[in-house]
Amino acid sequence: MLVNTALRDFISQRVFQTTVRLTLFLTVSMMFSQSREIQIKNSLTNEKISFVSISMGSGTGFYSDSNGKFRISESENRIATLQHEDYIPTTVKFDTIKNTITLDPKPIELQEVKMPIQSRKRKYIKVKPIKISKNHPHAAFGTFGFEVAVLIRSNQNDKIRYISKVSIPFELDDLWMKINKLRDPPSILIKITFFQNNLNYPDEEKPISESEYFHVDARDIVKGRSTVKLINPIKIPNDGVYMVVTFLGKTNNEGDLIIESPSRIEEYNQRRIVFQNYIPIQLPLAVGLNFEKSLARNFFNTVDKKFYKVTPPLSLDKLTDVEKTQTDLRLLSQQCPDYYVPIELTLFSYE
Known part of the structure; x- marks a missing residue:
């Protein structure tokens, strides 16, 4: 009985601490x-x-x-x-x-149509990320609209390479599984969009292709990695390309998005706490190299739409107004190392 009480108190304390650290995603209950x-x-x-x-x-x-x-x-x-x-x-x-x-639909710009080269043979290569440490950090993100932008380079100036598949790493967050009362990991829907690299930031005015939507099955999440085959292979320019992965939310077994209230109120230790409805899935982070770079943002952050360094959860001394909270978190993130999300790639070139 004493052990159960201590465990419950420990979980309650962790819940409160985690809630404070995720101040960026706390919202008014709906x-x-x-x-x-x-x-x-x-x-x-x-x-x-x-x-x-x-x-x-x-x-x-x-x-x-x-x-x-x-x-x-x-x-x-x-x-x-x-x-x-x-x-x-x-x-x-x-x-x-x-x-x-x-x-109202946006005006359509007509572009030159190039016929694919079918007579040439493709040579595939798998690019694996550097192994991350055992106690690696994780990116802090909430359920709706979290976006991570990963810079992809060819590293071969003499050959034109194309992205055929991307493999995104996932890890389950046991604490948030308990908070959201989930026995099994949910399936999720993600969107992948490629943008030109403009001074080491995604150029959102210049998407390289249309967005593609992918249903990530719970079995892939348990395995720790989901491999996505692109419908349209992406050519990698000399200065690289940004792949932006947007987390849209939980799905049913058929892959249809489940619309949820973004937040809810629960009581812990006689405290009323607002919780963000959170996908209990984390992205592992590794320390970046010169040619590797990842950025992140909350798409629904109307105060600041820019991408910044992807970071683990950051804590503030006290809660402030939304604009000051955003500013303080940005300043705090500058003290973190340059992290990146260790995605795995399948590339090909024509022989």
């Missing part, structure tokens, strides 16, 4: 006692738009599902910004709309 469903559609074709980001401000946000639907509280009257890479961002106030929101 409890959907009475809710209504909203549909997002193309204003021209009336087709449903999948995986639209809904930013509620102060770093809070979530994504619509694969049918372009999401739910909000009946009493919700805040302003939200809806964003999708193929549509013009739109700001709405929920108490002024009914059950449908339409987005």
